[in-house]
Amino acid sequence: MSANKGWWASPEGEDGMSAKFLRKTRGSLLVPIGLGGCVVVAAYRIYRLKPRGSTRMATHLIHTRVAAQACAVGVITLGAVYTMYRDYVKRTTQDAGEKW
Secondary structure, X not given: OOOOOOOOOOOOOOOOHHHHHHHHHHHOOHHHHHHHHHHHHHHHHHHOOOOOOOOOHHXXXXXXXXXXXXXXXXXXXXXXXXXXXXXXXXXXXXXXXHHO
């Protein structure tokens, strides 16, 4: 009975996890920014866990989750606003400049 020693490695021609992440990062820079923001907010809130005062643990953890999600949604919103600006406002200005 032979064991498949390469079961954890990706097959030939397929990208590994880091290569996929780098390719997606080049395609959309907001993904790692949002992910990093979530990690930073969650790490800060966990760091502040001990001096939370009279707040209950469940309430503190819910606030941590909401703050991390708000950071991710904020990055997504900024990306959508920038994309709309680039697609509609800039193009409309360039098209109007070409008509004259």
